[in-house]
Amino acid sequence: MKLRNPIFRVKLSDALVESMTLAAVEAYVLGVGKKGKVSGFETMGYIWGYRKKTDNVIVLYLDRMSLSVSAKKSSNSVKPNEYAAELKNNIVQQLSPQLMLLGDFHTHPYYDLEECKSCRGWEFSDHDKRFFLGDDFLWEAADSTPINIVIAVCRLGRVQEKVGATIISECVWQYDVGEFRFWINVNVGYMHPMDGRVTTEEKGEGVFLDFDARFYNGAGNRVASHVD
Numbered sequence: 682m683k684l685r686n687p688i689f690r691v692k693l694s695d696a697l698v699e700s701m702t703l704a705a706v707e708a709y710v711l712g713v714g715k716k717g718k719v720s721g722f723e724t725m726g727y728i729w730g731y732r733k734k735t736d737n738v739i740v741l742y743l744d745r746m747s748l749s750v751s752a753k754k755s756s757n758s759v760k761p762n763e764y765a766a767e768l769k770n771n772i773v774q775q776l777s778p779q780l781m782l783l784g785d786f787h788t789h790p791y792y793d794l795e796e797c798k799s800c801r802g803w804e805f806s807d808h809d810k811r812f813f814l815g816d817d818f819l820w821e822a823a824d825s826t827p828i829n830i831v832i833a834v835c836r837l838g839r840v841q842e843k844v845g846a847t848i849i850s851e852c853v854w855q856y857d858v859g860e861f862r863f864w865i866n867v868n869v870g871y872m873h874p875m876d877g878r879v880t881t882e883e884k885g886e887g888v889f890l891d892f893d894a895r896f897y898n899g900a901g902n903r904v905a906s907h908v909d
């Protein structure tokens with residue numbers, strides 16, 4: 682049966698997780714090299730990867746990113762340069778034509794755990810959601826399955842032992858590196874037959890972030906299909 686709404690499974694390469702984590706921490710701790718307020722900045726980048734469609738699942742494999750140098754950054758917003766996505770994508774199309782531009786990410790920095798939790802800092806702001814829905818260039822480049830990622834970051838007062846990442850919901854995971862905690866949240870857009878552009882965030886379902894579950898093996902799963 683073909684599902685009415687697509688189900689997305691989002692996978693991230695280790696290199697991408699590392700790059701986004703580095704970007705989030707650098708902007709958080711060191712800012713963007715301006716005088717005055719030097720820390721707690723948001724930052725953003727563009728993400729390329731691969732897409733695989735089956736009858737009822739669309740897998741988005743996010744492979745690599747390029748940090749945006751030209752975006753205007755502050756402590757409560759990051760505004761992309763209107764030409765950056767196309768410029769970078771033109772270059773990637775030439776150097777790595779096997780990749781497609783699938784989306785972008787940006788960070789939400791918080792002073793501490795309490796501040797981040799009290800405003801659920803890993804969620805997309807109304808501006809994030811509106812901008813994503815109206816990003817015509819991205820929707821076209823990503824062939825109408827674009828992805829938006831938020832990484833919230835804060836400094837921990839106390840660092841406790843943690844093994845692996847923690848799932849918060851189907852599309853949100855939390856992980857610690859040193860004295861920093863991160864939440865990663867994904868929102869995928871698609872075309873609805875009646876409503877036009879919609880997102881998994883507004884539908885409240887339809888995407889699973891396969892962040893730390895690559896060796897999850899469901900009951901009854903078989904891979905040697907030639908053996909009875």
Ligand SMILES: [Zn+2]
Pocket residue numbers: 787788789805806809831
């Ligand atoms: Zn945001």
